[in-house]
Amino acid sequence: MRGEIEATEDSSILFQINSIFTFMKITKVTAVYYSAVGSTKAVTEKIAGLIAEKLGVPTDSYDYTLPDSRTKTQNYGPSDLVVFGTSVYAGRVPNKLLPAVQNCFKADGALAVPVVTFGNRNFDNALIELRNELENNGFRTVAGAGAVTEHVFSDALAPGRPDAKDI
Numbered sequence: 001m002r003g004e005i006e007a008t009e010d011s012s013i014l015f016q017i018n019s020i021f022t023f024m025k026i027t028k029v030t031a032v033y034y035s036a037v038g039s040t041k042a043v044t045e046k047i048a049g050l051i052a053e054k055l056g057v058p059t060d061s062y063d064y065t066l067p068d069s070r071t072k073t074q075n076y077g078p079s080d081l082v083v084f085g086t087s088v089y090a091g092r093v094p095n096k097l098l099p100a101v102q103n104c105f106k107a108d109g110a111l112a113v114p115v116v117t118f119g120n121r122n123f124d125n126a127l128i129e130l131r132n133e134l135e136n137n138g139f140r141t142v143a144g145a146g147a148v149t150e151h152v153f154s155d156a157l158a159p160g161r162p163d164a165k166d167i
Helices: 017-021 039-055 098-103 126-136
Strands: 028-033 059-063 074-076 080-087 105-107 111-118 145-148
Touching (some): 080 126
Parallel strands (some): 074 105
């Protein structure tokens, strides 16, 4: 199931999109992610796509998985909404990625939705850690998500996740 997600019409991510963003002038939704095996990419792009569809705006994506993609700063403005996803390792944002999160993604009031994916154990403090880093960089977080995915080291842990019920 890695790399694919299907959402049902009653997807919880859309619960109050209209009321949350009605007062905002969002012109683009961007999925930004680190995704070693494709699960975080699938979750982040699905959430971004659902939000963009509901708002009637285009989507974009930025993959910072490979080291070369972490060499320049990405800037976002007040009309951007960024769905920012990363995998969780030992309940935290991976320590090798933390400098990239801290230094390569800056905002001038852009909205953000931090998303962490985990292999059916727990995401511990990773979501609040990611939220704090994004807010330190000028993003305004408006929601967040912890999504269970198939464990990267074992097909027996959370096989086929995320699935339609997760999204």
